[in-house]
Amino acid sequence: MTDTIRYDRGADGIVTLTLDDPTQSANTMNRAYAASMCAVLDRLAAQLPAFPATLRKQLKGARLPAPEAILATAVEGAQVDVETAFTVETRHLIGLLTGQVAKNMIGAFFFDLKAVNGGAARPSGVDVAPVRRVAVLGAGMMGAGIAYACASAGLEVVVRDVSPEAAGRAREHAERLLARAVRKGRATEADARAVLDRITTTDQVDALTGCDAVIEAVFEDPALKKAVFAEVLPMLAPDALLASNTSTLPITGLAEGVDRPADFIGMHFFSPVDRMPLLEIVVGDRTGDEALARAFDLARRIGKTPIVVNDGRGFFTSRVIGRFIDEAVGMVVEGVPAASVEQAALQAGYPTGPLALADEVSLTLIQRIRRQFEAASEEYLPLPAHRLVDELVDAYDRPGRAAGRGFYSYDDGTRGRLWPGLADLVTDAGRAVPFTDLQERMLFAEALDALRCLDEGVLRTETDANIGSIFGIGFPAWTGGVIRYVRQYAGGPAGFAARAAELAQRYGERFTPPDDLVDRLAASAGRPAESVGTA
Amino acid sequence: MPSEAYVYDAVRTPRGRGRDTGALHGVKPISLVVGLIDALRERNPGLDVGRLEDLLLGIVTPVGEQGGDLARAAALLAGLPDQVGGVQLNRFCASGLEAVNAAAARIRSGWEHLLLAGGVESMSRVPMGSDGAAWATDPQTALATSFVPQGVSADLIATLEGFSRDDVDGYALRSQERAAKAWAGGHFARSVVPVRDANGLDILTVDEHPRPETTREALARLTPSFATMGEAAGFDAVALQKFHWLEAIEHVHHAGNSSGIVDGAALVLIGSEEVGRDLGLTPRARIVGAAVTGADPTLMLTGPIPATHKALAVAGLTLDDIDLFEINEAFAAVVLKYVRDLGLDPDRVNVNGGAIALGHPLGATGAMLLGTALDELERRDLRRAVVTLCIGGGMGVATVLERC
Ligand SMILES: CC(C)(COP(=O)(O)OP(=O)(O)OC[C@H]1O[C@@H](n2cnc3c(N)ncnc32)[C@H](O)[C@@H]1OP(=O)(O)O)[C@@H](O)C(=O)NCCC(=O)NCCS
Numbered sequence: 001m002t003d004t005i006r007y008d009r010g011a012d013g014i015v016t017l018t019l020d021d022p023t024q025s026a027n028t029m030n031r032a033y034a035a036s037m038c039a040v041l042d043r044l045a046a047q048l049p050a051f052p053a054t055l056r057k058q059l060k061g062a063r064l065p066a067p068e069a070i071l072a073t074a075v076e077g078a079q080v081d082v083e084t085a086f087t088v089e090t091r092h093l094i095g096l097l098t099g100q101v102a103k104n105m106i107g108a109f110f111f112d113l114k115a116v117n118g119g120a121a122r123p124s125g126v127d128v129a130p131v132r133r134v135a136v137l138g139a140g141m142m143g144a145g146i147a148y149a150c151a152s153a154g155l156e157v158v159v160r161d162v163s164p165e166a167a168g169r170a171r172e173h174a175e176r177l178l179a180r181a182v183r184k185g186r187a188t189e190a191d192a193r194a195v196l197d198r199i200t201t202t203d204q205v206d207a208l209t210g211c212d213a214v215i216e217a218v219f220e221d222p223a224l225k226k227a228v229f230a231e232v233l234p235m236l237a238p239d240a241l242l243a244s245n246t247s248t249l250p251i252t253g254l255a256e257g258v259d260r261p262a263d264f265i266g267m268h269f270f271s272p273v274d275r276m277p278l279l280e281i282v283v284g285d286r287t288g289d290e291a292l293a294r295a296f297d298l299a300r301r302i303g304k305t306p307i308v309v310n311d312g313r314g315f316f317t318s319r320v321i322g323r324f325i326d327e328a329v330g331m332v333v334e335g336v337p338a339a340s341v342e343q344a345a346l347q348a349g350y351p352t353g354p355l356a357l358a359d360e361v362s363l364t365l366i367q368r369i370r371r372q373f374e375a376a377s378e379e380y381l382p383l384p385a386h387r388l389v390d391e392l393v394d395a396y397d398r399p400g401r402a403a404g405r406g407f408y409s410y411d412d413g414t415r416g417r418l419w420p421g422l423a424d425l426v427t428d429a430g431r432a433v434p435f436t437d438l439q440e441r442m443l444f445a446e447a448l449d450a451l452r453c454l455d456e457g458v459l460r461t462e463t464d465a466n467i468g469s470i471f472g473i474g475f476p477a478w479t480g481g482v483i484r485y486v487r488q489y490a491g492g493p494a495g496f497a498a499r500a501a502e503l504a505q506r507y508g509e510r511f512t513p514p515d516d517l518v519d520r521l522a523a524s525a526g527r528p529a530e531s532v533g534t535a
Numbered sequence: 536m537p538s539e540a541y542v543y544d545a546v547r548t549p550r551g552r553g554r555d556t557g558a559l560h561g562v563k564p565i566s567l568v569v570g571l572i573d574a575l576r577e578r579n580p581g582l583d584v585g586r587l588e589d590l591l592l593g594i595v596t597p598v599g600e601q602g603g604d605l606a607r608a609a610a611l612l613a614g615l616p617d618q619v620g621g622v623q624l625n626r627f628c629a630s631g632l633e634a635v636n637a638a639a640a641r642i643r644s645g646w647e648h649l650l651l652a653g654g655v656e657s658m659s660r661v662p663m664g665s666d667g668a669a670w671a672t673d674p675q676t677a678l679a680t681s682f683v684p685q686g687v688s689a690d691l692i693a694t695l696e697g698f699s700r701d702d703v704d705g706y707a708l709r710s711q712e713r714a715a716k717a718w719a720g721g722h723f724a725r726s727v728v729p730v731r732d733a734n735g736l737d738i739l740t741v742d743e744h745p746r747p748e749t750t751r752e753a754l755a756r757l758t759p760s761f762a763t764m765g766e767a768a769g770f771d772a773v774a775l776q777k778f779h780w781l782e783a784i785e786h787v788h789h790a791g792n793s794s795g796i797v798d799g800a801a802l803v804l805i806g807s808e809e810v811g812r813d814l815g816l817t818p819r820a821r822i823v824g825a826a827v828t829g830a831d832p833t834l835m836l837t838g839p840i841p842a843t844h845k846a847l848a849v850a851g852l853t854l855d856d857i858d859l860f861e862i863n864e865a866f867a868a869v870v871l872k873y874v875r876d877l878g879l880d881p882d883r884v885n886v887n888g889g890a891i892a893l894g895h896p897l898g899a900t901g902a903m904l905l906g907t908a909l910d911e912l913e914r915r916d917l918r919r920a921v922v923t924l925c926i927g928g929g930m931g932v933a934t935v936l937e938r939c
């Protein structure tokens with residue numbers, strides 16, 4: 001009975017609930033709790049409608065089951081006594097636990113991540129000396145980020161660029177990040193000073209003397225890269241690890257510039273380095289196990305999650321993300337409203353719309369990378385998307401975010417609206433493509449290319465593909481990764497293959513699934529890292 | 536022997552501003568209804584209340600003093616015989632017309648012969664939304680149905696249709712001008728029954744909401760009402776996730792081009808041919824078609840378009856057979872979209888203004904519009920009208936009225 005309960009408001013405004021008769025059942029207490037929650041709810045009622053809407057806004061329309069269930073549990077639970085609320089919560093939780101998305105995410109974020117960080121891809125039994133002093137070549141966006149990551153992990157770093165001023169930018173970058181860390185209480189002044197003291201910047205090659213690893217991050221130009229390696233090699237420790245941060249250039253080719261190709265490896269970081277956990281280690285044709293082991297250990301030392309892939313233009317991540325952008329831009333060319341393309345990706349769970357991403361990367365860079373692909377490969381497939389990127393860059397001077405204009409217009413760095421002129425550059429304005437097709441064209445374009453990467457040996461394991469796709473190129477996390485997406489698709493790999501065939505029929509040959517897809521995935525389903533969460 | 540459904544009379548209260556300074560704020564909702572029952576009996580001396588069977592009232596916020604089946608309580612308080620029932624119904628903004636249509640269908644069934652139908656809403660006393668709603672407040676439901684509030688839907692329609700702020704303000708101005716002319720010309724005189732106190736003193740005799748002094752410039756200065764809720768609370772995002780080809784919602788609706796919040800009630804006397812003959816009542820019109828239907832719940836306010844088509848099909852008529860249209864001015868864009876989609880002559884639509892000027896007492900409006908349409912058909916000596924309202928949750932109700 002509620003009348004046996006006293007509500008007392010203290011001077012501090014806090015209300016205490018007391019049972020007059022301590023022998024009263026727990027139910028009484030629950031009823032009192034429910035009554036007080038009802039009062040809270042009454043006050044909240046006016047705001048309740050905003051909660052689901054705010055959730056939809058924050059998740060950018062991605063319909064993730066857990067956040068929705070949590071909100072539902074909180075609101076539904078508050079209407080009833082606490083025992084019933086627990087029952088309601090349990091029902092929601094069981095739905096989540098037994099759902100595919102939880103399986104996907106546990107598979108990726110627990111098992112796959114553990115396998116990758118635990119060294120599944122590191123050659124076993126190879127003992128190597130840990131790296132202590134790192135030379136970073138180039139103090140641009142990437143070089144500065146890499147230098148900071150190394151110094152923060154306690155390594156000595158020497159950053160070299162063409163002038164003392166240019167090299168000094170690496171120090172300024174570190175100062176900025178450290179000042180913020182101190183402000184937020186994540187580091188002390190002393191910590192910050194220690195990190196800064198470990199960073200030396202220079203324009204002199206002899207300052208690199210004794211470094212036992214070099215990470216090159218100069219412009220994306222093979223000749224320049226070879227030249228800087230040649231220049232610094234004599235200064236380094238004789239067995240120094242030789243790494244390039246190139247994002248697309250084949251490692252085997254770059255290794256031709258050095259006399260010890262076995263020590264040469266790709267260490268592909270992601271921007272911004274201090275926030276992106278992934279590192280894509282690229283093994284060239286002649287890269288030795290020791291180099292791989294050292295690169296792997298270095299990656300772990302600086303807190304990165306290293307996937308290991310084999311060589312190939314664009315490796316895994318840069319290549320597959322290209323399919324995503326190509327497909328999206330292609331849909332714009334077909335006449336799908338650009339806003340729909342962005343919405344489709346965001347609602348599919350991508351963290352950024354493909355057109356915003358393309359602006360971010362810069363259309364000029366996308367154009368340049370594509371031309372390198374074009375020049376290097378006979379299999380190069382010209383796509384309508386390429387024409388649009390060329391027009392934006394060459395005819396309309398809209399090269400991307402840095403310039404303040406690309407697919408979007410930018411005002412002082414803030415993204416504004418999509419460029420209305422896009423509508424005039426399309427071939428079939430107003431073409432209606434089902435929303436699900438928009439989403440799956442992007443997801444499938446990436447998944448199919450990832451399968452090809454497995455086929456071609458660029459990818460060594462599904463685990464690396466899953467982790468690399470989520471942490472490196474924003475493949476939707478709910479899928480548990482790009483290959484797990486194929487496995488978990490309704491109907492399994494066979495369902496995926498059938499849907500791919502359908503997309504191929506509607507939108508082009510590039511969606512044709514590999515013949516042996518189903519058999520191959522079935523055959524490898526038992527491998528430890530993949531076996532979990534994909535049943 | 537089933538009969539046609541005849542409208543014998545229609546009355547309404549004036550609409551008071553729906554706030555604590557409004558003239559009807561001191562009047563209980565039940566009193567508004569009882570006042571109208573009294574007025575109907577006075578106006579129709581032949582009306583034998585012993586023949587009345589039920590009172591159907593649309594009430595959109597049926598809680599507190601509007602709750603507990605107010606219709607039955609009102610019937611009793613008005614001194615109607617014990618056998619006259621009372622039922623409250625809720626189809627959001629169309630509740631008043633829903634009551635009329637339900638009554639008409641019951642008359643046409645042949646089972647009943649004389650019914651009172653209408654609605655009441657005292658928005659100053661029982662605030663809109665205070666009854667809660669799973670649709671809006673249950674996360675699972677809201678998420679699954681892409682719930683957004685009406686104002687955001689109205690702005691969404693304007694954005695999709697390309698109606699500019701100037702377009703919607705222009706329509707609002709016309710509503711004010713037409714309402715002012717209608718009042719000056721006595722177009723509402725036949726239906727409006729003054730609200731009086733127990734001492735017989737007038738409390739309100741005219742609609743209190745219109746602002747005849749409205750100018751385009753004044754409207755242009757008003758701040759959009761639904762921008763903050765759309766942007767800060769995430770409702771724009773919800774709408775855009777569904778209407779994904781749009782990049783942003785243009786918030787064009789405000790206090791001057793949305794329906795006003797008011798207090799009021801309306802009643803319609805509906806019966807069979809036989810009862811009219813028995814009681815010596817002259818039928819004013821027949822209800823020849825009625826329909827309810829749904830449309831996209833996020834766009835929400837386009838239901839009148841399919842509802843009109845459906846009601847006309849029921850009546851075996853086409854748009855060309857209709858002389859006048861009354862569509863509730865929930866928001867200016869709702870009317871502009873209706874006129875555009877049906878290809879109507881704007882001079883046949885809401886000729887005496889609408890809820891933008893006069894106000895929208897939720898549960899009562901549908902029955903009020905029926906009376907307004909009927910009066911105007913008679914005044915102009917025309918034959919047929921369509922009355923329709925857009926509805927929360929994405930529904931539409933329409934009624935086709937034909938003079939006898
Ligand atoms: C739109 C809405 C939110 C506006 O509410 P509000 O801000 O309380 O409205 P107010 O009456 O206070 O008007 C706001 C201002 O506009 C001014 N205004 C209103 N109409 C005007 C006109 N025609 N000309 C000039 N000014 C006008 C008022 O004077 C007031 O100015 P003030 O703030 O300086 O006093 C409200 O009317 C509404 O929700 N309407 C829709 C109702 C609804 O949803 N119905 C059910 C679904 S259809």
Ligand SMILES: NC(=O)c1ccc[n+]([C@@H]2O[C@H](COP(=O)([O-])OP(=O)(O)OC[C@H]3O[C@@H](n4cnc5c(N)ncnc54)[C@H](O)[C@@H]3O)[C@@H](O)[C@H]2O)c1
Nearest residue numbers: 138139140141142161162217218219220245246247269271
């Ligand atoms: N930007 C990215 O998101 C990203 C991501 C991964 C990898 N990468 C790769 O990293 C590399 C660098 O990219 P970035 O974005 O930092 O470029 P950047 O233009 O910001 O920096 C390049 C730096 O190299 C310096 N440099 C040029 N010649 C030099 C020389 N001879 N010796 C020393 N320094 C020299 C330049 O002065 C400049 O500071 C490229 O290979 C790029 O493909 C870039």
